Amino acid sequence: MDPAHHTPPAGQAHVLIAVKELGRAKSRLAGRLGPQERTALVLAMLRDTLAAAAGATGIAELTVITPDPVVARVARECGAGHYTDPAGEDLDRLNAVLRAAAADAQSSSGRGPVVALQGDLPCLRPHELSAALAAARAPRSLVVDHHGTGTAALIVLDPDADLDPRFGPDSARRHRLSGAAVLTGDWPGLRLDVDTAADLDAAVRLGPGAATAAELDRIGWPGITGADRRIHRS
Numbered sequence: 001m002d003p004a005h006h007t008p009p010a011g012q013a014h015v016l017i018a019v020k021e022l023g024r025a026k027s028r029l030a031g032r033l034g035p036q037e038r039t040a041l042v043l044a045m046l047r048d049t050l051a052a053a054a055g056a057t058g059i060a061e062l063t064v065i066t067p068d069p070v071v072a073r074v075a076r077e078c079g080a081g082h083y084t085d086p087a088g089e090d091l092d093r094l095n096a097v098l099r100a101a102a103a104d105a106q107s108s109s110g111r112g113p114v115v116a117l118q119g120d121l122p123c124l125r126p127h128e129l130s131a132a133l134a135a136a137r138a139p140r141s142l143v144v145d146h147h148g149t150g151t152a153a154l155i156v157l158d159p160d161a162d163l164d165p166r167f168g169p170d171s172a173r174r175h176r177l178s179g180a181a182v183l184t185g186d187w188p189g190l191r192l193d194v195d196t197a198a199d200l201d202a203a204v205r206l207g208p209g210a211a212t213a214a215e216l217d218r219i220g221w222p223g224i225t226g227a228d229r230r231i232h233r234s
C-alpha cells in the first residue's frame with residue numbers, strides 16, 4: 001500500500017478498486033463515445049464511486065489499484081491510496097493483483113474486512129455500501145451486479161481468509177461456486193456497474209453522482225441535464 005497512507009482503525013474496512021489503463025478502458029462504449037470521452041467518463045465514475053465509498057459507515061481506507069498514472073493521481077485527489085499494478089491484459093493477473101493487495105491490506109494492523117469494489121458505480125450511495133458491509137456474515141460475500149452475472153463487490157471479513165477474487169466473465173457464479181455468500185438488499189446504485197450504453201442510460205434514470213452527471217452533460221448524453229446533478233447523500 002502507499003506508505004504515506006495511514007493504517008485503518010481496527011475492525012474498519014479497506015476498500016480496493018481496480019482500474020485498468022485509461023487507453024483500453026470501457027471498450028464496450030466505443031460505439032457511442034470517443035477515446036477522450038471514455039477516459040473522462042471513467043475518471044468521473046471513479047470520483048463518484050470513491051466519494052460515495054468514503055461517505056459509507058465502517059470504511060476506513062480506500063485504495064485504487066492501477067497501472068495508470070492519471071488514475072493514480074485522481075485517486076490521490078479523492079483521498080484514496082494507490083497500489084501499483086504492472087500493466088497487462090490478463091484477467092487472471094487482475095485477480096492476482098487484487099489478491100495481493102487484499103493480503104497486504106489484511107496484514108496491516110487494522111485487520112478489518114476487505115472489499116473489492118467496482119470503480120464504475122456512478123449511482124452508488126454511501127448507505128448502500130454501509131448496508132452491504134453490515135449484512136456480510138460469511139467469510140466471503142458478494143453483491144451481484146444488476147445484470148445478475150457480474151460482481152459489484154466481493155467482501156472478505158476474516159483477516160486471515162483469502163479474498164480469492166474471480167472477477168471476469170460470469171464472476172457472480174464463479175464467486176458463488178467458490179463459496180461466497182450472496183448478499184441480498186435493495187442497493188440499486190451499488191449493483192449498477194456501467195459497461196455499456198444501456199447501463200449508462202440506466203444510470204441516468206437512477207441518478208448519477210455529481211462528477212458523472214457533469215461529464216454526461218458535457219458529452220450531451222441523452223436524458224441528462226444540469227438540473228439532474230445529484231449530490232451524494234446517504
Ligand SMILES: Nc1nc2c(ncn2[C@@H]2O[C@H](COP(=O)(O)OP(=O)(O)OP(=O)(O)O)[C@@H](O)[C@H]2O)c(=O)[nH]1
Binds near residue numbers: 025027029067085
Ligand atoms: N488494475 C487493473 N484493473 C483492471 C484490469 N482489468 C480490468 N480492470 C478493472 O476491472 C473492472 C472490470 O474490467 P473490464 O470489464 O474488463 O473493463 P472495463 O473497462 O470496465 O470495460 P470493457 O473495456 O468494455 O471490457 C474495470 O473497472 C477495470 O478497470 C487490470 O488488468 N488491472
Ligand SMILES: C=C(OP(=O)(O)O)C(=O)O
Binds near residue numbers: 149151152168171
Ligand atoms: C469484471 C467484472 O465486471 P464487468 O461487469 O465490468 O466486466 C465482473 O463482474 O467480474
